[in-house]
Amino acid sequence: MATLYATSYSSNARKAVALAHQLGLRPPQLEIVDVNVYAGEGQSPDYLEVNPFGRVPALVDGELMLWESNALLIYLSEAYGDDRYWSRDAKQRADIARWLFWESAHFQPTLTEVIGQHAGHIMVPALVDPPKGPCDWDARGLTPLLKHLETRLAERPYLAGAEPTLADFSVIAMTIYFERLDFPFARYPSLGGWYRRVHALDGWRHTNGQPWRVELAEP
Numbered sequence: 001m002a003t004l005y006a007t008s009y010s011s012n013a014r015k016a017v018a019l020a021h022q023l024g025l026r027p028p029q030l031e032i033v034d035v036n037v038y039a040g041e042g043q044s045p046d047y048l049e050v051n052p053f054g055r056v057p058a059l060v061d062g063e064l065m066l067w068e069s070n071a072l073l074i075y076l077s078e079a080y081g082d083d084r085y086w087s088r089d090a091k092q093r094a095d096i097a098r099w100l101f102w103e104s105a106h107f108q109p110t111l112t113e114v115i116g117q118h119a120g121h122i123m124v125p126a127l128v129d130p131p132k133g134p135c136d137w138d139a140r141g142l143t144p145l146l147k148h149l150e151t152r153l154a155e156r157p158y159l160a161g162a163e164p165t166l167a168d169f170s171v172i173a174m175t176i177y178f179e180r181l182d183f184p185f186a187r188y189p190s191l192g193g194w195y196r197r198v199h200a201l202d203g204w205r206h207t208n209g210q211p212w213r214v215e216l217a218e219p
């Protein structure tokens, strides 16, 4: 039996919860344990044994203790998914891997800078001060990333081709805040179409239902 540590407030954790559900992983094969890192639960000595950085998600599977959400996606797909949503073809796999690295190194850090306080304040207002103004969706640094997504997704329905892959499960994660933060979907129609397609996948729909639904506080 494997254990996935997650919380619905975490976009990174929801990647792994969504993929696990999409792959058909259910208890007792995979138990999901809620660790509310925003209430300090990530800092408990027991949890720090699992992830020394006290963050979610993390996975324990026998001897393996794994953290970093995109590494979890690869592992779940290889260990339990027969490489579904990943690939056995070297070129296709490289393309998917490129998106995982890009998400972690560029897309997520840039978005965190631009919308982190807005999203944080909506989710955990007790911990995060209100932002000074609305999100700047034209912030320098973010626009080229969004434009590239738009161009890519005008050419194909999913990031790495005709079918959903780990690339989509990864890059979609930070977009869970987009609707609430008035993302200008009209300016990015292909990105918007992809957003709706990925959110309609069984795994992502699952993260929008209890107990994984993020209960957003009213602003």
Ligand SMILES: N[C@@H](CCC(=O)N[C@@H](CS)C(=O)NCC(=O)O)C(=O)O
Pocket (backbone or CB within 6 Å): 009, 010, 011, 012, 013, 037, 038, 042, 054, 055, 056, 057, 067, 068, 069, 070, 104
């Ligand atoms: N690069 C890591 C980031 C993990 C991460 O920062 N998780 C956040 C939630 S999205 C967290 O646990 N934050 C709690 C904290 O910083 O103490 C990953 O992709 O798994």
